[in-house]
Amino acid sequence: MQTALFFTDKYEIDKNLKKKAMRSPLFYVGDKYKLMPQLKELFPKNIETYYDVFCGGGSASINVDAKSFVMNDVDSKVIALHQHLQENSINIDAFIKRMYGLIEGYELSHSEYGNNSEIEALKKVYNKTYFAKYNKKSYLNLREDYNANQYNIDLLYLLLIYGFNHMIRFNKQGKFNLPVGNVDWNRNVSNALVNYSKWFNTNNVRLSPGMDFESFVESQKIKAGDFLYFDPPYLITFSDYNKLWGETEEKRLYRLLDRLSEKGIFWGLSNMLYHKEKQNNILLKWAQKYNVYRIESNYISRFDNTVKSSSKEIYVTNY
Numbered sequence: 001m002q003t004a005l006f007f008t009d010k011y012e013i014d015k016n017l018k019k020k021a022m023r024s025p026l027f028y029v030g031d032k033y034k035l036m037p038q039l040k041e042l043f044p045k046n047i048e049t050y051y052d053v054f055c056g057g058g059s060a061s062i063n064v065d066a067k068s069f070v071m072n073d074v075d076s077k078v079i080a081l082h083q084h085l086q087e088n089s090i091n092i093d094a095f096i097k098r099m100y101g102l103i104e105g106y107e108l109s110h111s112e113y114g115n116n117s118e119i120e121a122l123k124k125v126y127n128k129t130y131f132a133k134y135n136k137k138s139y140l141n142l143r144e145d146y147n148a149n150q151y152n153i154d155l156l157y158l159l160l161i162y163g164f165n166h167m168i169r170f171n172k173q174g175k176f177n178l179p180v181g182n183v184d185w186n187r188n189v190s191n192a193l194v195n196y197s198k199w200f201n202t203n204n205v206r207l208s209p210g211m212d213f214e215s216f217v218e219s220q221k222i223k224a225g226d227f228l229y230f231d232p233p234y235l236i237t238f239s240d241y242n243k244l245w246g247e248t249e250e251k252r253l254y255r256l257l258d259r260l261s262e263k264g265i266f267w268g269l270s271n272m273l274y275h276k277e278k279q280n281n282i283l284l285k286w287a288q289k290y291n292v293y294r295i296e297s298n299y300i301s302r303f304d305n306t307v308k309s310s311s312k313e314i315y316v317t318n319y
Ligand SMILES: C[S@@+](CC[C@H](N)C(=O)[O-])C[C@H]1O[C@@H](n2cnc3c(N)ncnc32)[C@H](O)[C@@H]1O
Pocket: 028, 029, 030, 031, 032, 033, 053, 054, 055, 056, 057, 058, 059, 060, 072, 073, 074, 075, 078, 211, 212, 213, 214, 231, 232, 233, 234, 241, 244, 245, 249
């Protein structure tokens, strides 16, 4: 497919950049952790305040250097999870221990400690769903308890760890309704919690109350040296939070970015130009007036894991 878009390709992807980034303990769908080494190279140096306007799991904050951070997301549950992890960062070991107690109490699997014989037997029969088979009943008990007392964010975090694809999903009645996943508490979860708490304890981090991107940006006192990173839902891909996103939001975002540019405020935007058969024409037209970088993403085809799909991830900046 041909594009009229001019790419700013003075940036060459350095293979050494592929060193590992930190993973957020929210294991968020669509998180930026694998792309952060590349994106960080393109971010301005010496950032005063870094605004993560669509923070999701926070991967785009925890892998950046800045004097201070402000995190925002429209999803109040995402904000509640960050707030809980941040409050517990002062003694993350105690939080992890409390989680271990809940795992034991609910009789959930805990592969960080190795698998028991029952799980090993299930693994032979249910190749891809053995954890789900093992945890289903316990997970439903946990879900029922959380839905009866949604103030208990420990339970919400545990649901996220054991739920389908580590997602957070509520029905119209406000009840958490995700089924069990084939995932459990392994060493990566404890490591991600420890890393997140270290990052929080050694940085100046502020959490927004959870606002729409436009009201959030307009409510901030942005000054010279600050930088705003935007990672919105992509118009042409699908995930649960895309329900909140359509052409109206897309155009509203681009108008906001234009206004920020007029004020001389630096920003960067991640987005997707093509995905499968789809092309984001609003983005294609609008982005022409800014710098556009190709980002190497590893969207592997579902049918052939050696072939990269036709997705084209980009990074747009006004600096
Ligand atoms: C692609 S995800 C961000 C992922 C994040 N950068 C990470 O690394 O985890 C997009 C996020 O935008 C949020 N969102 C959707 N509509 C929004 C809006 N109008 N204002 C602010 N955030 C919004 C969603 O809740 C979701 O968390």
